[in-house]
Amino acid sequence: METTITMKIKVLLIILTLSANICFAQNEHPTVVPDRPGHTFGADVTHYQKLGWDNGFAFEKAADGTRTFTLNSTILRYGLFQNMELRVGMDFLMYDNEAAMPTFGIAPLTVGTKIKFNEGSGIIPSVGFLAELKSPHVGSKDLLPSNLAPAMYAIFEHSIGERFSISYNAGLEWDGETATPTTFLAFALGYNFTESLGAFVETYNYLHPEEANQYMAEFGLTWLVSRRVQLDLEADLDFQNLGKYFSIGAGVAWMIN
Numbered sequence: 001m002e003t004t005i006t007m008k009i010k011v012l013l014i015i016l017t018l019s020a021n022i023c024f025a026q027n028e029h030p031t032v033v034p035d036r037p038g039h040t041f042g043a044d045v046t047h048y049q050k051l052g053w054d055n056g057f058a059f060e061k062a063a064d065g066t067r068t069f070t071l072n073s074t075i076l077r078y079g080l081f082q083n084m085e086l087r088v089g090m091d092f093l094m095y096d097n098e099a100a101m102p103t104f105g106i107a108p109l110t111v112g113t114k115i116k117f118n119e120g121s122g123i124i125p126s127v128g129f130l131a132e133l134k135s136p137h138v139g140s141k142d143l144l145p146s147n148l149a150p151a152m153y154a155i156f157e158h159s160i161g162e163r164f165s166i167s168y169n170a171g172l173e174w175d176g177e178t179a180t181p182t183t184f185l186a187f188a189l190g191y192n193f194t195e196s197l198g199a200f201v202e203t204y205n206y207l208h209p210e211e212a213n214q215y216m217a218e219f220g221l222t223w224l225v226s227r228r229v230q231l232d233l234e235a236d237l238d239f240q241n242l243g244k245y246f247s248i249g250a251g252v253a254w255m256i257n
Contacts, residue, residue, distance in 0.1 A: 030047045030255070032227065032228050032253055032254065033045065034054060035075065036054045037232040037233075037251060038188055038218055039204040041130055042155070043156070044157075045077075045114050045128070046077045046078065049078075050257060051077070051257050052076070053074070053256055055072065055254070058249030061245065062245055063245045071094055073092075074090055076088045083115060085114050087110070087132070088111050090108075090110065092104075092106055104140075105139075107139055108134040108139040109134070110135070112131050113130070114128060114129070114130040114131075115128060116128045120157065125158050126155075126157040126158075127155065128157075130152065130155060133150050134149035134176065136176060145176020147177070148176060149173075149174050151184075154171065155167070163192050164192075165191075166189055167190070168187045168188070169186040172184070178210075182206050183206070184204070184205070184207075185204070186203065197224075199219075200219070200220050201220075203218075204217075212240070214238065216239070218234055218236045221233045228254060229252065231251070231252050232250065232251050235247065
């Protein structure tokens with residue numbers, strides 16, 4: 001009798017262990033959730049207890065002749081909860097103009113969080129919120145703001161069938177120098193050619209209270225190499241300085257663990 005009970009207990013433990021392993025294995029194979037390329041933020045956050053690394057390189061030529069090489073643009077994103085991530089970012093730059101020698105610099109350290117409030121369905125969009133702070137203490141002296149420079153964005157995203165997606169943002173950005181923020185507005189249309197190859201076009205605009213507004217556009221391609229790695233290419237133009245301004249870049253989004 002005791003032997004029979006013991007065998008039943010062992011069988012039950014084996015079944016429970018296998019069930020737990022199956023569930024664990026299913027949760028161990030999520031797909032990378034990139035927050036690049038583009039300036040329009042998506043509502044999704046990186047997976048719970050997963051570390052995402054968005055890394056990019058770019059070259060920009062401004063209308064005044066200034067050239068900026070983004071040697072490395074890094075954002076580390078950690079899934080703190082199922083619907084919330086922590087973010088830390090920093091850019092390493094080399095910039096010059098026609099009358100100066102190249103200068104190396106480190107853009108201000110940025111820390112922040114993104115929260116996803118709901119999963120959209122039909123005409124109801126996915127909704128998220130992103131808040132960030134730029135530090136006045138960590139970075140190259142000539143690139144640092146005088147004070148903390150916050151930014152916040154409302155994020156909306158729709159999936160249209162299996163191919164199309166629409167994202168749009170509205171936000172406020174402070175430069176750390178004045179109390180009046182710049183308004184940020186963005187709209188992006190994405191299209192998936194296949195499960196791994198996609199393209200997007202977006203417009204992103206900065207409405208300055210005391211300076212000329214900026215109206216920008218970006219085009220790009222994405223390639224999901226594996227469930228953990230995505231590569232991308234991107235190019236920007238300035239509607240107010242056509243032929244004088246351009247930017248090109250490439251990057252990778254990697255789910256590390």
